[in-house]
Structure formats: C-alpha cells, structure tokens
Amino acid sequence: MSWTPCPDPVLGDAESVNAVETLIVPRAVDLGGMEVRRALPSLKRQMVGPFIFFDQMGPAEFLTNDGIDVRPHPHINLATLTYLFEGEIQHRDSLGTNQTIRPGAVNWMKAGTGIVHSERTSEDKRQNGQRLFGLQTWVALPEAQEETAPAFIHHGAEDLPELDAEGITARIIAGSAFGETSALQTASETLYADVTLQTGRQMPIDAQYEERALYTISGEIEIAGDCFEQGQLLILRPGDAITVKARATARFMVFGGAPMGGPRYIWWNFVSSRPERIEIAKEEWAKGRFDTVPGDEADFIPLPETKGKPRRATGRDTYR
Numbered sequence: 001m002s003w004t005p006c007p008d009p010v011l012g013d014a015e016s017v018n019a020v021e022t023l024i025v026p027r028a029v030d031l032g033g034m035e036v037r038r039a040l041p042s043l044k045r046q047m048v049g050p051f052i053f054f055d056q057m058g059p060a061e062f063l064t065n066d067g068i069d070v071r072p073h074p075h076i077n078l079a080t081l082t083y084l085f086e087g088e089i090q091h092r093d094s095l096g097t098n099q100t101i102r103p104g105a106v107n108w109m110k111a112g113t114g115i116v117h118s119e120r121t122s123e124d125k126r127q128n129g130q131r132l133f134g135l136q137t138w139v140a141l142p143e144a145q146e147e148t149a150p151a152f153i154h155h156g157a158e159d160l161p162e163l164d165a166e167g168i169t170a171r172i173i174a175g176s177a178f179g180e181t182s183a184l185q186t187a188s189e190t191l192y193a194d195v196t197l198q199t200g201r202q203m204p205i206d207a208q209y210e211e212r213a214l215y216t217i218s219g220e221i222e223i224a225g226d227c228f229e230q231g232q233l234l235i236l237r238p239g240d241a242i243t244v245k246a247r248a249t250a251r252f253m254v255f256g257g258a259p260m261g262g263p264r265y266i267w268w269n270f271v272s273s274r275p276e277r278i279e280i281a282k283e284e285w286a287k288g289r290f291d292t293v294p295g296d297e298a299d300f301i302p303l304p305e306t307k308g309k310p311r312r313a314t315g316r317d318t319y320r
Contacts, residue, residue: 019224019242021316022235026056034060034068034132039215039233041266046313048235049211049257050188052078052264052271053138056215056231059086063129067121072293073301075111076281077146077272079139079187082107083173083194085217087132088125093117094291097152103134104157104194106173106184110141114281115150118296135215135253140264141187143273155183167198176208177254189258197221197246205242205254211315212236212256219250238316265310268303275310 022044026037040046040054048054062068068089082089082101089101093109094116101107109117121130141148161180163170172182174192182192191209197219205212214221214234221228222245228234236242236256244252265275272278284290286303 018237019240020226020228020234021237023228024233024235026231026233033062033066034058037231041311041313042233045235045315046311047140047211047260047264047315048213048255049209049315050139050141050186050190050260051137051213051255051257052140052266052313053136054215054233054255055136056217057132057134057136059131059133061129061131062121062125065126066129067126068119068132069121070119071299071301072116072118072296073269074114074116074281074285074290075109075138075269075271076114077111077141077270077277079108079110079141081109081137081139081174081192082119082134083137083192084132084134087130087134088122089132089134090120090122091117091152092120092293092296093150093152094293095150095152096294098295099152099154102157104160104171106153106155106160106182108153108184108186110148110151110153110187112141112146112148112150114284114290116290116293116300118293118299120296137192137255138271139186139190140260140271140273142260143262145187146272146277153184159183167201168196168203170195170203175257178203186257188260191254191256193254194251195244195254196251197244197249199246199249202243202245205236205244207239207241209256210238210258212238212254214244215253215255217251217253219246220248221245221250221252222247235316259315264313266313267308267310270310272310278310
C-alpha cells in the first residue's frame with residue numbers, strides 16, 4: 001500500500017474522513033513478459049456496479065518477434081470491454097469479427113449465450129515490436145439479457161466524446177459524465193471514463209451513479225485530504241459528490257453504475273447469475289460445442305482441471 005503525506009482529514013467532517021469507502025491494491029501476476037494487476041474481483045469487493053473484473057495489462061515492452069497470444073477461449077452471460085493506452089491487439093471471435101484494437105477506442109463484446117475469442121499481436125507488430133498498456137474489464141449483464149445473442153461493437157477513439165478544458169481532459173467510454181454521453185449502448189446503467197488532470201487541477205465526481213470507483217493509472221491524486229498513487233482502486237462513498245485533485249499530473253479511470261440487484265457467480269471465463277449455467281458452459285466447452293473462431297480454429301485454451309465451485313460475487317449490497 002502506498003501513501004504519501006497530505007493534509008490531515010478535518011476532525012468531525014464525515015466527508016473528509018469517509019470519501020473513499022474501500023482501498024484495494026491490486027495483486028500483480030507476471031505472465032511472462034507482461035505484468036497483470038487484478039483489482040476486481042478482490043476479497044474486499046467483487047463488483048462495482050456491473051463491473052466484475054478489472055485488470056491492468058502492462059505496461060510491457062515487446063521486442064521483435066514477440067507479443068501476446070491469448071488462444072481462443074469462451075465467455076457467457078457477460079460483456080468484455082478492452083481499452084488501450086498504448087499498443088495494439090488483434091481481436092478475433094466466433095462471430096467472424098477481426099478487429100484491431102487501438103488506443104482510445106472502445107471494444108464491447110457481449111457474450112450472451114456464448115462467444116469464443118482470441119487476442120493476439122499482429123504479424124506487423126511482431127516484426128517491429130511494441131509497447132502494450134491497457135485495461136480489460138468484464139461487465140455483468142442483467143438477468144433478462146444474459147441469454148441474448150452475442151455481439152461485438154467497436155467505436156473508434158474519434159467516435160467517443162471528450163471534455164477538453166484547461167488542464168482537464170476526459171474521454172467518455174460508456175454512460176454519461178461531465179456533460180457528455182458515450183455512443184456505446186450498454187446493457188445496464190454503466191459509467192466508464194478516462195480522465196487526465198494536470199498538476200493542481202481538480203474535478204468533481206458527481207453522485208449520478210449509485211456505485212462508483214476510481215482506478216489510478218499514473219501520477220498522484222488527492223481526495224478529501226488523502227493521497228493516492230498509481231495502481232490503486234478507490235471505491236467511493238455513494239450518494240455524495242467527491243472532488244479529485246491532481247497533486248502531480250494524473251490519469252485515472254472513473255467507473256461504476258447501477259448495482260446488478262443480485263449476486264453473480266464467476267468461474268474461469270464464465271460469469272452468470274446462475275451457478276448451474278456455469279456448469280452447463282463448462283461441459284459445452286469441454287465437449288467442443290462452442291463455435292470456433294474463423295482464422296484461429298487450430299488452437300484453444302482447454303477447460304481448467306480445477307474442481308472448485310463458482311465464486312459468489314457481490315457489490316456494496318451483499319444481497320443477503
């Protein structure tokens with residue numbers, strides 16, 4: 001945990017004491033050439049609004065003839081959202097999608113009844129090398145939409161609205177914030193924004209969305225007298241407007257939305273409101289019943305051998 005000296009909270013001022021409800025320091029895993037930091041799910045909190053999975057990829061430097069090779073694997077009952085700061089990823093899926101993911105673009109893959117996809121470094125980038133840095137998130141779908149048809153939606157960086165004021169920039173990836181609304185149509189009330197504040201600038205984070213969090217990408221921010229450095233997940237207290245100030249030029253993600261209204265279960269790449277649905281998906285993948293990925297049919301990730309049960313995930317409400 002990384003704390004730096006800041007003004008003390010004001011005694012008797014609940015806002016300055018409790019603005020950040022939960023602090024999560026992601027666990028880091030070295031995947032061989034790239035470090036991944038997982039902020040959600042964690043023991044302290046598994047969901048924020050519909051977000052049930054939040055990974056930071058890199059930053060990593062890939063040299064010539066090197067890159068990522070995430071073989072075809074399945075998802076059900078969720079949507080994935082890949083967002084890059086640097087580099088490129090070649091996305092292919094069982095719908096026939098072949099999309100290059102680039103910085104600032106939004107790539108929304110709704111699994112619904114089931115989808116298979118792969119993520120690899122293109123041959124061009126392998127030949128020249130690249131730096132890769134970004135986020136991968138999973139968003140739970142409302143129960144009524146879990147079994148809808150799979151889909152893939154891409155919006156380029158130029159299609160997403162931006163706030164550009166003096167010392168403040170913000171790209172709205174999903175939902176509405178700072179007077180702008182994203183073109184992305186999500187399955188439930190969802191907030192996702194990429195914000196940069198220059199040193200000394202500040203920005204209010206209003207209480208429009210019931211569950212909100214910040215993930216610090218770089219720099220140093222201050223909230224109600226406490227300072228936070230890069231690579232930390234801050235769950236914000238619901239119901240109140242909170243102001244973020246940059247003590248050093250900072251970049252952070254604001255995300256959240258409406259609670260799901262009930263728990264979700266997660267096992268490997270499967271998420272569902274029904275644990276029995278995950279058991280069905282496990283059997284279908286093991287028996288080769290999912291569709292294949294055109295152009296990437298020869299390879300896949302086998303079903304893990306672990307016998308563990310799906311983990312129960314909740315947000316602020318424990319749904320008891």
